Amino acid sequence: MFLLPDGIPVNKKNILEYLARLIIEGKIKADESLPNEIALSEHFGVSRTMIRDILKTLESKGFIARKTNIGTRVMSIHSWNLLDEEVLEWSCGALTQSRFLLSLLELRLIIEPQAASLAALRANDDHLQELHNYYQLMADSVEKQDLDNDCMDTEADIEFHRTIMKASGNLFISQFGGTIRAALYHTIYRSNRATENTQHSLEAHKSVLESIENRNSEQAYLRMANVLSNTIRDLGLQTTGIILLDQ
Amino acid sequence: MFLLPDGIPVNKKNILEYLARLIIEGKIKADESLPNEIALSEHFGVSRTMIRDILKTLESKGFIARKTNIGTRVMSIHSWNLLDEEVLEWSCGALTQSRFLLSLLELRLIIEPQAASLAALRANDDHLQELHNYYQLMADSVEKQDLDNDCMDTEADIEFHRTIMKASGNLFISQFGGTIRAALYHTIYRSNRATENTQHSLEAHKSVLESIENRNSEQAYLRMANVLSNTIRDLGLQTTGIILLDQ
DNA sequence: CCATATTATTTGTAATACAAATCAACTTTA
DNA sequence: TAAAGTTGATTTGTATTACAAATAATATGG
Secondary structure, three states, rough: OOOOOOOOOOOHHHHHHHHHHHOEEEEEEEEEEEEHHHHHHHOOOHHHHHHHHHHHHHHHHEEEEEEEOOOOEEOOHHHOOOEEEEEEHHHHOOOOOOHHHHHHHHHHHHHHHHHHHHHHHHHHHHHHHHHHHHHHHHHHHHOOOOOOOOOOOHHHHHHHHHHHHHHOOHHHHHHHHOOOOHHHHHHHHHHHHEEEEEEEHHHHHHHHHHHOOOOOOHHHHHHHHHHHHHHHHHHOOOOOOOOOOOO | OOOOOOOOOOOEEEHHHHHHHHHHHHOOOOOOOHHHHHHHHHOOOOOHHHHHHHHHHHOOOEEEEEOOOEEEEEHHHHHHHOHHHHHHHHHHHHHOHHHHHHHHHHHHHHHHHHHHHHHEEEEHHHHHHHHHHHHHHHHHHHHHHOOOOOOOOHHHHHHHHHHHHHHHHOHHHHHHHHHHHHHHHHHHHHHHHHOOOOOHHHHHHHHHHHHOOOHHHHHHHHHHHHHHHHHHHOOOOOOOOOOOOOO
């Protein structure tokens, strides 16, 4: 057949991720068929129940479609549930330098400035406190760069952005912030390592926080747009066609 | 216990939707627990296998979380996978006049003008042809308003918007357009019935199409923003905090 | 050659048994 | 007494087997 996992333990989680990655990485192409459930269960040495469980999950993520007596056929990327947390995590690892990354940065450039604007109007004290805490963590990590962290604290950076989306008060944007952890990690980590001026990036984040605190929504929008533009530039990419307010 | 479906047939799809709606409508509140799997299977008169299948689906949509010996606990709206097609469909029916509708319109106002801008740069001939077809259907339905359609063809309107998102060339926006069918239906149908000037709405859509055809991305952005502003106004709502280009 | 019926294959549903995890109560021990 | 460990009960997780339902492929009859 195709292949089987190597030294890693055979359980539901691992088989699921293994199959998902085969599809994401194109080792199993769209419109191909998977072996039937019994064959898969024998192949991996688990019960058909577990295989069905795994296939059901793959189906809910848009990777496959199943039909009685037709079998299991693999779907193209257009059917994948890209905003699923796990799908995003697996995809980020595989498709770094492709259309996927550009689409993701475009989406961030569209969503996050607006999220900052809304957050300036709607953030409560808890949100502001959280933002302060994460900003402080970022600032601390920049201070003592002599340690093994040769760049800004990625985790704090991620949570800073996520908190702003939460604070937007919009159910969809808030949930979006919850699911794109892995995606933020890949873009932020790489850009933070690539940037030449960490201090400048830190100040850019601080300026966003101040705008939100001052309830200046348009300024928060502009400053978040600035942060993201820097991120995109540091990654050596460029986006076209996104309409942003000037200055 | 709580209750059971009435005259409708007992099958997987119906039980799933029934339980989902109980949660969405708040009849089962967050942090409450569902009966255990055996109790549920006896309650509905189906096997535990099927109940587990249903619970697994509810879990993948973020409605519930399961743990060994803890049971099944219902999650709050912040955990729901709002961009799942079925979740959106069920939610739209239940939460029309709430925060949900406003969040949805905000999201449309953020995404769709940018989608139009990108489409102006990236749409191919097939996309343009599709847009023309859907526009024509809308125009036809306006012509012969004497029939039972007392407003513009909702289906064509929906597909018009979806096609623009597809044509944006952005993987996430494209997929977003694929999943929010039900949500578009609710906003578009209601606004089309509420609007006083159908002809004006039709022309607004035509102007978007022309901008995309002329590859004028900023104009497409502005005109789509105009379409959505009208939609929001016709629904008697208003959004604040979304930053849009002027004029 | 075409239409119909049969057969085989594959996913879907069911029933049962046991495994694993975890909470709660109880027992033991320092 | 208090802390730690043991045991038992409850609930979800996994496995096995059997059969149902749907559909493609094949065979059969006119």
